[in-house]
Amino acid sequence: MTYKMGVLAMTAVIYARYSSDNQREESIEGQIRECTAYAEKNGITIVKHYIDRAISAKTDNRPEFQQMIKDSDKKLFDIVLVWKLDRFARNRYDSARYKTQLKKNGVKLMSATEIISDGPERFFIVTFYLNYYKIVTFNMSNYNKSVS
Helix, strand or coil: CEEECCEEEEEEEEEEECCCCCCCHHHHHHHHHHHHHHHHHCCEEEEEEEEECCCCCCCCCCHHHHHHHHHHCCCCCCEEEECCHHHCCCCHHHHHHHHHHHHHCCCEEEECCCCCCCCCCHHHHHHHHHHHHHHHHHHHHHHHHHHC
């Protein structure tokens, strides 16, 4: 956390990614645009972007993602801001593992498009979103197999 004119100011990084070569750079631009608008609306200062291109969140083998997790230990930012939670991770194990690491480092994961409270129900809401995205991914994968 930093102070701006004597007031506590939150700092954030934006993590953006797209999954495949079929998607385009505009996907990243759109994610950054929405995250930036969210940050401005909520008085959050963006200090860096971490971007992985054509890499699925089904794996944690994403160079910029891993760098972001390492950098969270340096206390340079308070928030990791994503367009949607599925940009962060698509499987529950990785999601839990890296959210725990962020929390240990004093960093909060936030979504620019999904409303997630800070109350005790947060765990259930995040789990719902992760399960929902897992079903969507599964259905898209099966659909793509059937039309190829």
